Amino acid sequence: MGGAPPCDANRRVGAFHESFLSDQREDSSLVSDGRRIDGRGPPLRGRPSPTDSGRGFPQDETLIPRRSITMSTTTIGKGDERLLSFGGGLAHRLRMSAMAFVYVLLAVPALVLLVLVTVSLGVAAVGVGLALLLVLVPLTAKFADAHRAISGRLLRVKIERPYSMNGATSSMGLLRVWAGDAARWRDYAWLWMRVTVGWTISWLAFGLTLAPIFYAIYPFLFWVTPDGVFDVNYGIFRVDTQIESFFEWTWMFVSFALWWRFEPVLVRWVARLDRAMLAPSRDQLERRVAHVAQTRAEAIDHSAAELRRIERDLHDGAQARLVSLGMTLGLAEQMLTTDPEGAARLLAEARDSSTTALGDLRSVVRGIHPPVLADRGLAGAVQALALDMAVPVTAVVSLPGRPPAPVESAVYFAVAECLANVAKHAEATRASVELTWDDGTLRAVVTDDGVGGASLDKGSGLAGLARRLDALDGRMSVVSPDGGPTVVTLEVECALSSARTTPSSATD
DSSP states (O other): OOSOOHHHHHHHHHHHHHHHHHHHHHHHTBOTTSOBTTOOSOOOBOOOOGGGTTTTOOOSSOBOOOOOOOOOOOOOOHHHHHHHHHHHHHHHHHHHHHHHHHHHHHHHHHHHHHHHHHHHHHTTTSHHHHHHHHHHHHHHHHHHHHHHHHHHHHHTSOOOOOOOOOOOOSHHHHHHHHHTOHHHHHHHHHHHHHHTHHHHHHHHHHHHHHHHHHHHTHHHHHHHSOTTSSOEEOSSOEEOSHHHHGGGHHHHHHHHHHHHHHHHHHHHHHHHHHHHHHSOOHHHHHHHHHHHHHHHHHHHHHHHHHHHHHHHHIIIIIIHHHHHHHHHHHHHHHHTTTOHHHHHHHHHHHHHHHHHHHHHHHHHHHHHSOHHHHHHHHHHHHHHHHHHOSSOEEEEEEOSSOOOHHHHHHHHHHHHHHHHHIIIIIOOSOEEEEEEEETTEEEEEEEEOSOOOOOTTSSSHHHHHHHHHHTTTOEEEEEOOTTOOEEEEEEEEOOOSOOOOOOOEEEO
């Protein structure tokens, strides 16, 4: 086969490699404007290759800018990693020291509350003792709530409030409810723990923080104080000179090591003690889980029954009227030519039937989700209920936002049922509805001055309301002595969907 000799081919390949390496050396000595780094020589002009033709590359001696991209990476060595780890650990322990100081300070109001509650219990037979308890028990609960928030944030858990629902209307009824609530007595026991064991551990944790600081400045204290104030006798030798005072730095390192090791442990001990005594007990949690399971099953049954009721209402009401409407229109069509007056009467009857059917459909829809609830929210819907009642009703609503739709619907129907009972059975002259939201709990209180005697145990509609609220893990209490007044309290824990502030409003 023809072609160039092998030696010529090798020479051409070698020349190409030499030219390529030369270009690479030239490119490495360029900056972004095409000039050489050493500043010598004109800018490098583009060298079009034969393969560039037809591809839009410049064929003249124009400058082709050549840019070099420099990528830099930072490598973190083991020493830097240890430094970062030490910095994070130091910041964490300083936060624990601040928490220890907070726990030490909180022991002071705990001691004051403990003394006042103990004295009030001791003189409970006297009226002044009961009056003090009416103030001190809620105050203790608020103080315990603050500790639940602080210790829960430290442990990264939420410590729930264990108190039973309060539906009492009188002072004596309130005291009876508190006396039967085990969580209130645990608050009292917690105060004892807080000023004894909790205070001791908190001071120990805070002392570990102060010890390294004290020994670090010990030589300075030795220097500025009179002779003998900071002398230390170790038996074998005495620290009584300025030079010897630097020996105390040994204790600085020892105390710093103890602080580093035990500061987080001691502070978490205090938080765990708070959680153990302020959280719901295991029995309470088990009863609540069983109650939730039962209410979920009842909610499913209630939903199925509600669907059957809607189907029955549509079948017996709107559907029957629509069938009758169709038959009436058919008769009117047949009589249109033979008896126009009779056809006109049938058309008027059909118009009335359509109006009635439309009213039935609206009643069914209103029973599912009232339009006023969707348009104006729970606050506006409750105020509309108060205005529609035959009995004068005062509505006081203070909600900083809107609850979730299921909560709105359940509370609305519960309030509506309570007001309906007031109009039908209570023989009341006045009633009131108070709707508030506080600390994650939506609360509705319906009060009337009727004859009383209402109860959840009589199989009335109130028991159905309680089951409806149970599906949302809500609570309901009824206080209705014979002769009145009747107070129905509804509570559902929920979050509000808006942070807008809705001003308090009253409808009378």
